[in-house]
Amino acid sequence: AFNNPNYKWSLDDFELGKRLGRGKFGRVFLARDRRSGFVVALKTLLKKEIVLGRVERQVLREIEIQSHLKHPNILQLLCWFHDSHRIYLVLEYAGKGELYNHLKNATNSRFDNLVSAKYVYQVADALDYCHQNQVIHRDIKPENLLLTINDDVKLADFGWSVHSPSMKRNTMCGTLDYLPPEMVDSKDYRHQVDNWCLGILCYEFLHGYPPFEANEAEETYKRIRMRDLHFGEHISDNAKDFISNLVVIKGDKRMSLKEAMKHPWIMENYVNRK
Ligand SMILES: COc1ccc(C(=O)Nc2ccccc2)cc1NC(=O)CCSCc1cnc2[nH]ccc2c1
Numbered sequence: 001a002f003n004n005p006n007y008k009w010s011l012d013d014f015e016l017g018k019r020l021g022r023g024k025f026g027r028v029f030l031a032r033d034r035r036s037g038f039v040v041a042l043k044t045l046l047k048k049e050i051v052l053g054r055v056e057r058q059v060l061r062e063i064e065i066q067s068h069l070k071h072p073n074i075l076q077l078l079c080w081f082h083d084s085h086r087i088y089l090v091l092e093y094a095g096k097g098e099l100y101n102h103l104k105n106a107t108n109s110r111f112d113n114l115v116s117a118k119y120v121y122q123v124a125d126a127l128d129y130c131h132q133n134q135v136i137h138r139d140i141k142p143e144n145l146l147l148t149i150n151d152d153v154k155l156a157d158f159g160w161s162v163h164s165p166s167m168k169r170n171t172m173c174g175t176l177d178y179l180p181p182e183m184v185d186s187k188d189y190r191h192q193v194d195n196w197c198l199g200i201l202c203y204e205f206l207h208g209y210p211p212f213e214a215n216e217a218e219e220t221y222k223r224i225r226m227r228d229l230h231f232g233e234h235i236s237d238n239a240k241d242f243i244s245n246l247v248v249i250k251g252d253k254r255m256s257l258k259e260a261m262k263h264p265w266i267m268e269n270y271v272n273r274k
Contacts, residue, residue: 001036002078002079002090003079008081009079009080009081009088009090010081010083011081011083011088012034013033013034013035014031014032014033014034014040014042014090015031015032015034016029016030016031016042017029017030017031017032018030020041020093020097027043027044027045028041028042028043028044028091029041029042029044030042030093031090039093040078040090040091040092040093041090041091041092041093041094042088042089042090042091043088043089043091044086044087044088044089045059045086045087045088045089046085046086047082047084047085047086047087048085050087059087063077063080063089065135066157068133069129069130069133069135071125071126071129072122072152073122073123073125073126073129073152073153073154073155074126074129074130074154074155074157075091075092075094075146075154075155075156075157076091076092077089077090077091078090078091078092092154094146094147094148094154094156095147095148095149096146096147096148096149096151097146097147098142098143098145098146098147099119099142099145099146099147099153100142100143100145102147103142103204103205103208106208108208109208109209110205110206110207110208111205111206113206113236113239113265113268113269114269114270115205116202116205116206116239116269117265117266117269117270118151118153118269118270118272119145119153119205120198120201120202120205120260120266121261121266121270121273122152122153123140123145123153123155123198123201124198124257124260124261125257125261125274126153126155127140127155127194127195127198127257128257128258128261130155130194131191131194131257136190136191136193136194137155137157137194137197139197140155140194140197140198140200140201141197141200141201142201142204142205144156144157192251192252192254193251194257195246195251195254195255195256195257195260196246196247196248196251196254198246198257198260199242199243199244199245199246199247199254200212200247202239202242202243202246203229203243203247206232206234206235206239206243207231207232207235211223211228211229211230211243211247212224212228212229225249227247227248227249229243229244229247231243236265238263238264238265238268239265241263241264241265242255242260242263242264242265242266245259245260245263246260261273
């Protein structure tokens with residue numbers, strides 16, 4: 001099985017299937033483990049690109065992080081191997097694909113309270129697990145979520161991949177002058193970022209668009225700083241309260257993930273919670 005540390009995996013163990021996604025995930029293929037018949041997503045990374053992108057350390061750090069994270073709502077890295085040209089990541093396969101597509105194809109491009117509360121609860125549970133393992137997601141949005149055949153959410157975590165603007169952040173952190181107070185004061189300053197993003201995610205599920213959307217980036221920044229938050233007529237008071245307690249300017253004033261998972265809006269709309 002995948003967690004047998006002694007077994008040396010190779011491409012020959014897999015029967016390759018169709019290409020997944022429109023190349024959005026890099027080169028990811030549907031694949032089947034020949035012996036167990038287990039269906040996986042096989043992601044291939046060109047070593048040349050990794051070396052050129054100077055991200056080999058990041059890949060290894062990520063593989064290190066991912067291999068310790070095991071949660072029903074986090075896409076699992078089952079195993080990995082490499083050959084002369086490529087690194088291969090064997091990932092769980094989420095049978096219903098990108099949640100983003102389901103949101104866009106839903107009636108009025110939005111989910112109802114029942115669907116939204118289930119997905120928001122599962123993301124909150126996954127994020128809480130990440131934070132307990134000193135991992136911060138940083139990039140929660142519909143595009144980074146996948147759906148299983150049982151309609152459960154999987155944090156697919158492109159955020160941990162090279163696509164995240166980590167290079168800029170690294171150079172930025174070179175100088176202390178730019179550090180905001182929250183980065184100077186508490187070492188875990190960023191985990192509250194995920195709480196804010198959960199609120200934005202919930203808003204977008206229920207409306208079909210994010211709260212601070214604007215044509216110009218500058219306008220969006222202004223709306224975020226002003227917390228220019230308006231709710232549609234169809235939004236319930238509990239949903240407004242849920243979102244309003246996460247989308248809070250001061251990080252340490254945001255509702256915690258554990259509180260979010262027990263909020264009245266979740267309690268009245270998601271009965272299968274843990
Ligand atoms: C734990 O997950 C990951 C771990 C690491 C990386 C990664 O690329 N790391 C990296 C790359 C280069 C430099 C440094 C680091 C990516 C993922 N995850 C995905 O890429 C999700 C979509 S691929 C899977 C998948 C499943 N199920 C589906 N159903 C439909 C499409 C689909 C697609």
